[in-house]
Amino acid sequence: MLEYLVIILGMAGVTYLPRMMPLVFLANIELPPFWKRFMNYVPPAALTALIFPGILSATDSALFALAGGLTAMILAYQKFSLLAVVIFSILVVFILQLGVQL
Amino acid sequence: MEKTTRVKDKSLSKERFLAGLKAGLPVAIGYVPIAVAFGVIARTLEIPAVIAILMSVFVFAGASQFVAIELIAAGIGGVSIILTTFFVNLRHLLMSATVAEKLPALPTRWLALLSFGITDESFSLLATSKIKTLSAFYVLGVILLPYLAWTSGTVLGVLIGGQMPSILESSMEIALYAMFLGIIVPEVKKSNPKLIVVSLALFLSSLLTWNPFLVLAEGWRIILVTAISAFIAAKLFAGDDVNA
Numbered sequence: 001m002l003e004y005l006v007i008i009l010g011m012a013g014v015t016y017l018p019r020m021m022p023l024v025f026l027a028n029i030e031l032p033p034f035w036k037r038f039m040n041y042v043p044p045a046a047l048t049a050l051i052f053p054g055i056l057s058a059t060d061s062a063l064f065a066l067a068g069g070l071t072a073m074i075l076a077y078q079k080f081s082l083l084a085v086v087i088f089s090i091l092v093v094f095i096l097q098l099g100v101q102l
Numbered sequence: 103m104e105k106t107t108r109v110k111d112k113s114l115s116k117e118r119f120l121a122g123l124k125a126g127l128p129v130a131i132g133y134v135p136i137a138v139a140f141g142v143i144a145r146t147l148e149i150p151a152v153i154a155i156l157m158s159v160f161v162f163a164g165a166s167q168f169v170a171i172e173l174i175a176a177g178i179g180g181v182s183i184i185l186t187t188f189f190v191n192l193r194h195l196l197m198s199a200t201v202a203e204k205l206p207a208l209p210t211r212w213l214a215l216l217s218f219g220i221t222d223e224s225f226s227l228l229a230t231s232k233i234k235t236l237s238a239f240y241v242l243g244v245i246l247l248p249y250l251a252w253t254s255g256t257v258l259g260v261l262i263g264g265q266m267p268s269i270l271e272s273s274m275e276i277a278l279y280a281m282f283l284g285i286i287v288p289e290v291k292k293s294n295p296k297l298i299v300v301s302l303a304l305f306l307s308s309l310l311t312w313n314p315f316l317v318l319a320e321g322w323r324i325i326l327v328t329a330i331s332a333f334i335a336a337k338l339f340a341g342d343d344v345n346a
Contacts, residue, residue: 003180004153010184011170012160015191016218022199023217028207037336042200043229044296045331046193047286048303049324050222053311055279059272065279072280076287086128089280094273101269 059093061100068093115239122243125231128281129223129244130251135274136164137252141259143168147175151260158256162249163221165320166190190321196328197225204228204236212238219245223278226285295339303331 031039055069056062072089080088137158144154149171157167166187173183198220205213216238224245228236290297306327310318318326 001150001153004150004174005156007170007174007180007183008153008157008160010180011157011166011187014184014188015161015163015166015194018192018195019198019220020214020217022195023202023205023220024210024213026199026202027205027213031203034336034340036203037339038332039200039203041296041299041332041335042196042328043226044286044289044299045303045335046197046222046324046328047226047282048300048331049307049327050226051279051282051286052304052307054320055276058275058279065276068276069279069283072276072283073287076284077291079288080284082125082128082281082284083131085284086131086277086280089276089283090273093276094269097269097273 060097064093064096067096115237118237118239119243122240122245123247124243125227125240126224126244126247128284129221129227129278130247132223132274132277132281133164133248133251134255135271135277137255138259138262139271139275140164140167140171141256141261142263143259144171144256145260145263147171149174154260155253155256158253161187162218162252163187163191163194164252189319193222193321193324193328194220194225196325197222197229200229201225201236204231204234205241206235206237208238216241216245219249221245221248223281224248226282230285230289295335298338299331299335302334303327306330 051069055065058065059068068089071092072085075085075088140158141151141154145151154171157170161167161170169190170183170187173186198217201220205216208216219241227244228241233240286300290300307323310316310323310326
């Protein structure tokens with residue numbers, strides 16, 4: 001039990017430091033223009049890396065995951081709220097999986 | 103006079119906090135099934151319930167927690183587990199730095215508190231937010247519900263231990279991807295440079311995943327793809343408005 005606790009504390013420490021240090025040390029600093037542009041392009045780049053190819057193994061079948069992803073993209077393009085995008089995508093995958101089970 | 107300003111400040115803080123809670127709701131919904139799955143798997147691997155819950159309370163980082171319980175169950179030593187966790191979560195360094203750009207000057211203790219809530223998902227919301235300078239109360243609102251969903255979902259998972267219908271769980275695992283897509287599509291729609299960044303990142307991510315030469319851990323793939331794509335774009339679109 002004690003060994004588990006030590007592992008958790010270690011994990012908590014090494015996870016917290018990369019989260020905390022940039023916020024504490026960069027929040028009050030004005031970056032040079034190049035690095036401001038760099039930071040501006042981090043979100044789309046990181047989101048893409050987070051989505052692909054991970055989405056392909058999100059559900060039992062890559063095809064259903066693609067259907068769910070496509071639903072999300074179409075609704076987002078049509079300016080639906082983020083909550084609606086999430087709920088409808090879950091619903092589409094759920095109905096597809098239900099259809100296969102029946 | 104001073105009293106009325108303070109009352110006004112207080113109601114403004116409350117308003118921002120509530121707006122943050124609302125923005126964080128889709129993330130919280132996406133976290134529930136994953137947290138439940140984490141709790142369930144921890145029990146299947148015979149990790150004590152209280153250890154699984156404490157891990158969610160103190161670490162609050164999905165992927166690395168799944169990896170950690172697998173490694174613990176496999177009897178891997180603590181140092182290796184902590185080192186693996188470090189590399190899996192190192193990507194937050196880049197995300198946190200991006201969020202820092204959007205924060206006002208805040209006392210260090212506030213920054214130290216808010217930084218605990220930086221995850222892939224809260225970063226996505228905060229870094230792409232239409233609000234130019236995020237207030238501390240808004241950020242607090244954004245990270246609170248997902249944290250509660252993550253911790254209480256874990257508790258639920260260790261309690262039910264394998265009782266959740268798998269079809270429901272599997273359907274809900276699309277939630278976070280749907281959220282990422284819901285954030286990125288409007289971003290790309292209004293900016294050509296960002297569309298190019300996304301295409302570049304898509305190409306690099308595929309290349310690093312499917313190539314015969316190099317097997318990369320997921321954490322490293324995300325860091326490399328993000329840093330290289332953003333760097334090239336920053337070089338390429340030097341003349342562009344930063345807010346384009």
